[in-house]
Amino acid sequence: MFLNKFEPELINTVILLSVFVIIRIIGKIAIRKIGVKSAINEARIRLISRYFTVTLLIIFLFIEAFIVGVELDEISIVFSSVFAVIGVGLFAIWSILSNVTSGIIMFFSFPYKVGDKIKIHDKDFPIEAVIEDIRAFQLHLRMDNGDLVTYPNNLILQKAVTLLEKDAIEDFGDFH
Structure with missing residues (x-):
């Protein structure tokens, strides 16, 4: 009964998952070839490959949401919430980086020293x-x-x- 009710969504999901896996494999091979040809070190190749996979996964989830019938308004709420959390995280990182950068500047040009x-x-x-x-x-x-x-x-x-x-x-x- 469950399979009959959601048969079109399941078929579309299997097709989308197959396309995702194929694109991911082709993308990883292409990234590796470009990295080797450009003499980029292995760690950077793996990092770019991870970025590609995550981006592809986000696109996959977005398309999958449409397949299962999620409305655009609901998706926009989820994405705005995710971007709000990311924004707070970046603000916290900015504050830490600001203090570290100031510490480096103070190391080279701070007119006062310990004991003053x-x-x-x-x-x-x-x-x-x-x-x-x-x-x-x-x-x-x-x-x-x-x-x-x-x-x-x-x-x-x-x-x-x-x-x-x-x-x-x-x-x-x-x-x-």
């Missing part, structure tokens, strides 16, 4: 502290009361900073 007492002119949260450590993502700042503040690298490059004292770390003792 600085004042960060932030209207919401002004900070006077000694630079205890400069890391990939943040600065470790030791406040006068002994509190440790971690300050993101990308923000330190956006705020005005004043040097109050050079090598002031010995004034506070060892807080490690």
Whole structure:
């Protein structure tokens, strides 16, 4: 009974799956030939092959949704939800990359060093502290009361900073 009710959809799905497998095999062979001819290393060939397979799979799922009778409005809701999640993920990655890039910039051109007492002119949260450590993502700042503040690298490059004292770390003792 189930097979009789959905026979056209099942036949179309089997045909689509067969076409998917054939296109995937031909695509992988073509990618490998192009990679070998262009002297591209094996890891990049495999990576491009995976990208091709994922793209082909997304197209397959999109066509399969039409075969089983999903409406265009329903598909648009799914795709908009997926793209929203991807957008949030990319925003999180952007924030991490921003801090790492700032850390690299600070390595080469930051005028302050570990041990300097600085004042960060932030209207919401002004900070006077000694630079205890400069890391990939943040600065470790030791406040006068002994509190440790971690300050993101990308923000330190956006705020005005004043040097109050050079090598002031010995004034506070060892807080490690």
